[in-house]
Amino acid sequence: MRLDKATALVTGASSGIGEAVSSHFRREGARLLLTGRKQRIDNAQPEDLYVPGDLNDEAFVADLARxxxxxxxxxxVVVLNHGLQASSPLADMAYDDARDVLHSNLLSAFLVMKYFAPLMPAAGGAFVCVSSRLGMVGKPNEVLYSAAKGGLIMLAKGAAIEWAERNIRVNVVAPGLTATPIIEASFQRKGDPEAQRRQREAQIPLQRLATPDEVADAVLFLASSESSYITGAVLPVDGGYTAF
Ligand SMILES: NC(=O)c1ccc[n+]([C@@H]2O[C@H](COP(=O)([O-])OP(=O)(O)OC[C@H]3O[C@@H](n4cnc5c(N)ncnc54)[C@H](OP(=O)(O)O)[C@@H]3O)[C@@H](O)[C@H]2O)c1
Incomplete structure (x- = not known):
């Protein structure tokens, strides 16, 4: 088992990629601390510790670490998977919404890193940040999300260098469009979900969405000793989207 007896925090564990990461980690022998904003989540197992709360709140993050x-x-291991997407033309975006996107994708990640790095053992540990293909390339109507996810990549790279002497590795997975409930719901909202899906798939070299399990496989690799000499890296899991 690749995470035998390891302890791991997974943020945004309530659905989608976070749920897939949790089940991969459980299968590989990790003891799990899960968090999300919902009061309860269906996918937590009795042996997991689930602590609900808002990672934008420093007092909550401090208490989670305690x-x-x-x-x-x-x-x-800490997997920073939580995140908030908000689409809007740049000039129409309200300041409060922009602040929420930057907080929920970037400043909250900083808080978790700040409070959890001191809990890593003397031998070292691993952070895996879930950014996005849009942290690497721009896209209309996703400008603030892109800025936040790009900032997350630079947060990870800087931390990787700062903490290398403690053997704390910090890496990034940058998923492309992934078939999670939030994405499926957005296809439904826009009407004709099959046409929506085909149109989005046509923009991806591999011509399909990622599955949450495919993203979780990459997270598991960067969390495990199989990647012991990799730090400060960004691994796109995007079907070739950022290869253009
Ligand atoms: N799905 C995609 O196509 C895709 C593509 C690229 C990158 N990503 C990134 O991958 C990650 C997971 O995506 P997903 O599609 O699985 O998303 P999701 O289903 O929307 O899950 C997001 C998770 O983040 C949690 N969260 C958001 N803001 C939070 C906050 N302030 N404090 C605590 N928890 C917070 C949510 O908690 P609650 O549900 O409890 O509110 C939820 O558990 C996100 O970072 C997303 O940006 C997704």
Missing amino acids: QAAETFGTVD
Whole structure:
């Protein structure tokens, strides 16, 4: 098992990619601390510790770290998967919405890194940040999301260098469009979901969306000792979208 007896925090664990990461990690032997904003989540198992809360709130993040220390002592792996997407033409976006996007994708990640790096064992640990293909390339109507996810990549690269001497590795997975409930719901909202899907698939070299499991496979690789000499890296899981 690739994460045998490792302790891992997975943020945004309530659905989609976070749910897939949690089940991959459980299968590989990790003990899990899960978090999301919902009060309860269906995918948490009795052996997992699920702590709901808002990662934009520093007091909550500090308390989450305190509970992790009490329950597990140390934390080997942190997956920063939570995130918030908001589409709008740049000039129409309200300041409060822009601030929410930057907080929920970037500043909250900073908070989790700040409070969880001290909990990593003396031998080291691994952070895996879930950014996006849109952290690497721009797209109309997604400008703030892109800025936040691009910022997350640079947060990870800087932290990778700063913490290398402690053998804390910090890497990034940059998914392309992934078939999670939030994406499926957005196809439904726009009417004719099959036409929506075909149109989006046509923009992807591999001509299909990623599955949450495919993204989770990449997260597991960067969390495990199979990637022990990789830090500060960005791994696109986007069907070739950013290869153009
Ligand atoms: N799906 C895609 O096509 C795609 C593509 C590229 C990148 N991504 C990135 O991959 C990650 C997961 O995506 P997904 O599609 O699985 O998303 P999702 O189903 O919308 O899940 C997002 C998760 O983040 C949590 N969250 C958001 N803001 C939070 C906050 N302030 N504090 C605590 N938790 C917060 C949500 O909690 P609640 O549900 O409890 O509110 C939820 O668990 C996100 O970072 C997303 O940006 C997704």
